[in-house]
Each structure stands twice: as C-alpha cells, then as structure tokens.
Amino acid sequence: TPRSSSVPRSWRPDDASTTAGDDTPAISSHLSTCSQSDCDSNSALDAFLRRAFVPETLVQDTQDHPVYTFMCPTAICEAAPRFVPRTLPCEVLAGSAWTQxxxxxxxxQQALETEYEAEVSVSWGPMGGATGIVAVIKGGPExxxxxxxxxxxxxLEAAALSESVYVMGYLAQPFRDFGETGFKCWVGNLHHAKSDCVCWDTFQKGFCPRRATCRWYHLDTPDLMRVIVQIHRVP
Structure with missing residues (x-):
C-alpha cells in the first residue's frame, strides 16, 4: 500500500510555498537546543564528531525559521585524524524508534560489504543524535x-520496506553531499498512533510550508536520527 494513502482524509495542501531548509526537516517547535556542555556529555557522539568532523555548530535561522533550531555538521576537516569508530553498547541505545x-x-552496511567487499564500520548514536557509516573500498573515484x-x-529501499522508518524528504532531495564521497540525511521513525495525523509534507518534501501554523504532527528529536555515510578508497 503506498505510504501516501495514510494522509488524513481532511488533509489539503496548503497554498503557501517555500523552499526547503538546507538539510533539516521541519520538526516540532518545542525542540530543545543543545548547549556545548550538554553535547559533550554524550561521549560516543562527541568522539564521533570530534574525530571525523569539525565540531558541530549550533545554527538558528531566526529570519526564515524562527521556531526551528537545528545542528548542522560543517565540512570535513582535512587536518583531523582519521575517524576511529566508537559506539555505545546496543543495550544502552535500544528503544523502539532506535531499533527500527x-x-x-x-x-x-550489508549492501556495501556485499557489493564492494568493503570494510565497513558503524558508529552508533542515539535517536536525536548521529550515526556514522564509514566504508573502505578498493578502487578509484568511480x-x-x-x-x-x-x-x-x-x-530508500530499506525505509520503503519498513513499517515506520522514513528518509526525510524521500520524494524530493533527501541527501546532502558530505565531502567528495560522502553524504548525510535525516531518518525518522513514525509511531503508528500518529500515522493519521502526521504532516506528510515534512516526510515527503523534508520541510513544512505551513511551519508554526501547521496543525499536523511533526517528528520530535527522539524520533529523528542523522545518518552520515563516508566512502574511503584504497589502491
């Protein structure tokens, strides 16, 4: 059954239009911000960001998105040491949304290992955080x-086959480049109880054109995860 069939019967597209934010799905207006001290307390995510990327910068677009605050990783730092995955135990992270x-x-991970005999490392992060996938393959740029x-x-295929997981913006441009051979995206888990009142613009387009006036349900931090994929090659 097409996922769009879950759109509430009373749903009508809004006349308002806007362009999507750079790479962040519209989430509920009560999303709490994360101070540097709070972020540092998550040792696994902190290690992931510290080793692989320039530390995340808290960005708030007060002009176009006054009610949304989000974190956006910066570009790869060439001087940073090579990423060594660190992760929290699965029993610590486990939850319904995280499991999905x-x-x-x-x-x-399995697709890259099968198709390219890649050495794949996964740094698991919690919902509301980031999970990193690093694959080392043999070959050239192609x-x-x-x-x-x-x-x-x-x-996209795995999300389509799942019961509750979506790549945010899956009908538009869900992926953002991250370096020359990497990308990032937002993945969300939709609880079944919310499927009849969800804002499908957020899921399908990656943003909500109605913003603060939208009366439909938007995913909150515990239902979202940033997925970052990096491909490294060796001769």
Whole structure:
C-alpha cells in the first residue's frame, strides 16, 4: 500500500510555498537546543564528531525559521585524524524508534560489504543524535561514487520496506553531499498512533510550508536520527 494513502482524509495542501531548509526537516517547535556542555556529555557522539568532523555548530535561522533550531555538521576537516569508530553498547541505545532505524543502517552496511567487499564500520548514536557509516573500498573515484549511490538507494529501499522508518524528504532531495564521497540525511521513525495525523509534507518534501501554523504532527528529536555515510578508497 503506498505510504501516501495514510494522509488524513481532511488533509489539503496548503497554498503557501517555500523552499526547503538546507538539510533539516521541519520538526516540532518545542525542540530543545543543545548547549556545548550538554553535547559533550554524550561521549560516543562527541568522539564521533570530534574525530571525523569539525565540531558541530549550533545554527538558528531566526529570519526564515524562527521556531526551528537545528545542528548542522560543517565540512570535513582535512587536518583531523582519521575517524576511529566508537559506539555505545546496543543495550544502552535500544528503544523502539532506535531499533527500527537501526535496521536500515544495517542494510546499508550489508549492501556495501556485499557489493564492494568493503570494510565497513558503524558508529552508533542515539535517536536525536548521529550515526556514522564509514566504508573502505578498493578502487578509484568511480567505484567510490558508485558505492555512495548504492548506499543512498539502499537507505530508500530499506525505509520503503519498513513499517515506520522514513528518509526525510524521500520524494524530493533527501541527501546532502558530505565531502567528495560522502553524504548525510535525516531518518525518522513514525509511531503508528500518529500515522493519521502526521504532516506528510515534512516526510515527503523534508520541510513544512505551513511551519508554526501547521496543525499536523511533526517528528520530535527522539524520533529523528542523522545518518552520515563516508566512502574511503584504497589502491
């Protein structure tokens, strides 16, 4: 059954239009911000960001998005040491939403290992945080590009086969480049009880054109995860 069939009968597209934010789905207006001290308390996510990327910068677009605050990783820092995955034990992270999202991340890992005999490392993060997938493959730039496309396709296919997981903006442009051979996206878990009152613009387009005036349900932080995929190649 097409997922769009779950749109509430009373739903009507709003006349308002806008462009999507750079790479962040519209989430509920009561999303709490994360101070640097709070973020540092999550040792696994902090280690992931500290080793792989320039530390995240808290960004708030007060002009166009006065009610949404989000974190946006910056570009890769060439001087940073090579990423060494660190993760929290699964029993610490386990939860209904996390378990559902974990399934599509594992699907990407298995696809890269099968298609390219890649050495794949996964740094698991909590819901509301980030999970990193790093694959080391043999080959040149063409193989790295193909591996990136396989990872994207696997995310979309695995989400389509799941009961509750969505790649946010899946009908528009869900993926953002992250370096030359990497990308990032938001993955969300929709609880069944909310399926009849959800804002499908957020899921399908990656943003809500009605913003603060929207009366439909938007995912909150505990239902979202940033997935970052990086492809490294060796001769």
């Amino acid at each position: 999202v974990r399934g599509i991340v594992v699907a990407v 193989q790295a590009h193909d591996a990136k496309e396989v990872a994207k396709a696997t995310l």
